[in-house]
Amino acid sequence: MTGWSARGLPRPVRGLFPFAITAIIILSWGGVAHQSGSGWVQAIGVLIGGFAVIGLFAPAIACWMSRVTVLSMPEDIVAGSHGVIVFGVNHAVRLKIYHDEQDHVGLSLSDSGSGRGEYILSARYRGVVEHLNLEIATSWPFGILWWRKYFIVGLERPIYILPRSKRSATRFDAANDDTVGKGASYSGDQRGIREYVPGDTPRDVHWPATAHVGKMMVRERDAQHSYPLLIDVRLPDDLVEADGIAQEYMGLSEAAIRSGKPVIMHTLEPHGRVQGIVRDSRTAGRRLSRAVCESDHYTGLQ
Numbered sequence: 001m002t003g004w005s006a007r008g009l010p011r012p013v014r015g016l017f018p019f020a021i022t023a024i025i026i027l028s029w030g031g032v033a034h035q036s037g038s039g040w041v042q043a044i045g046v047l048i049g050g051f052a053v054i055g056l057f058a059p060a061i062a063c064w065m066s067r068v069t070v071l072s073m074p075e076d077i078v079a080g081s082h083g084v085i086v087f088g089v090n091h092a093v094r095l096k097i098y099h100d101e102q103d104h105v106g107l108s109l110s111d112s113g114s115g116r117g118e119y120i121l122s123a124r125y126r127g128v129v130e131h132l133n134l135e136i137a138t139s140w141p142f143g144i145l146w147w148r149k150y151f152i153v154g155l156e157r158p159i160y161i162l163p164r165s166k167r168s169a170t171r172f173d174a175a176n177d178d179t180v181g182k183g184a185s186y187s188g189d190q191r192g193i194r195e196y197v198p199g200d201t202p203r204d205v206h207w208p209a210t211a212h213v214g215k216m217m218v219r220e221r222d223a224q225h226s227y228p229l230l231i232d233v234r235l236p237d238d239l240v241e242a243d244g245i246a247q248e249y250m251g252l253s254e255a256a257i258r259s260g261k262p263v264i265m266h267t268l269e270p271h272g273r274v275q276g277i278v279r280d281s282r283t284a285g286r287r288l289s290r291a292v293c294e295s296d297h298y299t300g301l302q
Helices: 016-036 039-065 207-213 239-258 281-290 294-299
Strands: 005-012 068-072 076-078 082-089 094-097 108-111 118-122 127-138 147-162 190-195 217-221 229-232 263-269 272-278
Touching: 005 039, 016 039, 039 127, 039 147, 068 127, 068 147, 076 082, 076 281, 094 108, 127 281, 147 281, 207 217, 229 239, 239 263, 239 281, 263 281, 272 281
Parallel strands: 076 147, 229 263
Antiparallel strands: 005 147, 068 082, 082 118, 094 127, 108 118, 127 147, 190 217, 263 272
16 A cells, blocks of 8 residues: 655664674683583584574574555544554564654554454544654564664555544633634524534523523524634644644534534645635644644644
8 A cells, every 4th residue: 555665764762772682692602612622512603603603693684674564544533543554574584663853643553352364543633644764673583682773654545533522611612713704694494402502693592591501502593604613723823722623623513513503614734725615524624633733834744
């Protein structure tokens, strides 16, 4: 499904101690063999030295020759949850995420324990993942020394890390909030009663039902003309704060979509400003995953 690209040569992991111990053992055994003059002692010394050299350097060759591909992966992951990603490798290796300055979603990778190359991929924050920075490591065949190498695995299609949904009555329900446009105007015969969603007009509040249920209830009518809910997504520079605000936008969008209200979302994305109708929660989540703040857009952090 994907290609692979190497990032540097294999390097030993804390290799000083294994190299030093191996050198001491070989030199000590060589001294014993020289003093004894016995052929079988010298033969065992040769075998020990050979195994030691293989154990130290064979993992480097295996690491260098390793290839990693992505066989299957999730399309969407909600931030804070996880999905299953399946890797194909040609050697027994250990994989984990290598974090660098480009990691803005807090990715983590853990082996599922199935033995079939399945790993659990999770992320802390919303965003779009188009490639994976992987650290591949092996100590094959004897486990004497680990060697590691960094890979950049390009994905055939991006993985969207969707924001969690959170309702906030203080940020977006205010009438003078200029990030959210006006809601719906209803007319016609009453069809039933439902829970209040942002954008409902005060005149449709059903006060007896509200007092009985303990939460805001409104009248739902047969014939209704629904003005779209306009959401202008504005995110701050701070990663954690931006993720929290995106969660509130997500909750607002889902509430409007459930009530049948059209949603028009304005977002600033890496390639420019985008305006369009959001018809379902998945589309809303993907739009919010791609949204960036003003400084990210203009400084080229795309």
